[in-house]
Amino acid sequence: MYIEKIQSPVDLKGLDLKALQVVADETRRAVLNRVSKHGGHVGPNLGFVEATVALHYVFNAPKDKLVFDVSHQSYPHKVLTGRASGFLGDVDDMNAISGYSSPAECPEYDNFEVGHTSTSISLATGLQKARDVKGTDENIIAIIGDGSLSGGEAFEGLSEASELGTGIIIVVNDNEMSIAENHGGIYKNLRALRESGGTCEHNWFKAWGFEYKYLEEGNNIEKLIEVFRSVKDTDKPTVVHIHTEKGHGYAPAVKNKEAWHWGLPFNLEDGSRPVRNADGTMPEVVACEDYAELFSDWMLREMKHDKTLIAVTAGTPTAAGFTPDKRKEAGKQHIDMGIAEEQAVAMISGMAKGGLH
Structure with missing residues (x-):
């Protein structure tokens, strides 16, 4: 198993495309193992597995800074940054790993303690400004999606990133969902961009002054590597808009995206709840009104x-x-x-x- 040997993203660098796909498959199984036994965010993380592998393959964390929004999409990142035991081990190992980005847990790779939404771009602009003042050359990558663009702070972050005018990469993970369905005018433009392959006349991001790249195959590692390589070391504010599938690779989470955004432990084979106890008995369920x-x-x-x-x-x-x-x-x-x-x-x-x- 590759992921048991991956202690940092450096361990990905020598792998070929076939091996990277195996890493993605193992990472998805590790995420499913954790959430089925421990509970947590299911669909958002499953949909961002390939993108995480590609990001860590192309960029050079911890020098290059990744900032995750809400942390709903950070589990694969944790697997690939020396914390696979929290996804493969026993319950004690799982309890030692937060469900959110956490510098207290891993200061080298988790830049902020993040548990709420629409913050990643604003946080990343602070890192962007710090880099510019110090004269260093690291890439700053903000990852936002799962409905987070509907929050006002996301607009404020985009506005400031454009104003600063220097290199920042904003990965818009467009899985066509928030926790429930998307709401807000910006999602009309995201839909138009998806339907036109990123070429429609009205482009919200370009209007704000961003370079823009669209990738329809957002769960394809090879295509993701290509698009991330094309923007690496950019000196301009840049949006990479990737179309992913929420719950990718696990049929129940794909079929019912809202119900599988987050959940308590479940039976991995069929998605049913509750899971049996270790001795085979069913957990006691106390009847109560909801x-x-x-x-x-x-x-x-x-x-x-x-x-x-x-x-x-x-x-x-x-x-x-x-x-x-x-x-x-x-x-x-x-x-x-x-x-x-x-x-x-x-x-x-x-x-x-x-x-x-």
Whole structure:
């Protein structure tokens, strides 16, 4: 097994394309092993395995700096930076590895403690400015996706990266999903770019002053290596837009992307929950009412009597009980903001001022 021997990305450098694909396959199995036994983010990490292998093959971490948004896509990075035991070992080994980017765990490769969204570009611009002031030459790579572009700080980071005008690489991992479906005008442009192979007339990133490259085959290691090599050591703000598949390589996570964004332990063979105990018995399940279900059922009943009652969620509608069926039932009386929480709070204030509940 390759990944048991990989202590740092340097160990990838001498491998050929066939071996790199084996590394990707082993990394995916390691991620699945951890999340099936320990729980965690499933779909986002599975979709970014090949891109992580390619990034670490082309760039030279820790000199080159990778900044992950939310950390939903950081598990493969951890596997390839000396932490494979947290994905292959026993439960104690797994508990020793955070589900998020963490300098306390690995200061050499994890640049920031990150557990919330839309921050990677802003953090990366700080590294960009530090490099420019010191006169060093490292690549700065921000990785953003999984709906994070809907958060306002992402726009602020893009604005500043463009203003600085020096080399920064922003990898937009476009898996067509947030936690639930995407919401926000920017995703209309991402869809147009996907459908045109990155060539449509209106390009949001170019309008902001970025060099732009599109890769349709975002789960193809060979193609990923080519596009990352083409932007390595750039002296301009650059966006690499890759189209990936959330849950790639695990059929249940591909079939139901929202349900498999994150989850508790599961049976790896068929995706069922709960997993049996080590002695073969089933875990004790205590029957209880689900608050999210109770709340959303109550809201839907009240909405029928009060058309001014609006449910607002910010990228996690199911956490409030608004499953896809219930979102459809609520219709215009449910709004999902994507991950634009500040917009949600301000819009709620405006709606209340305008007479809505």
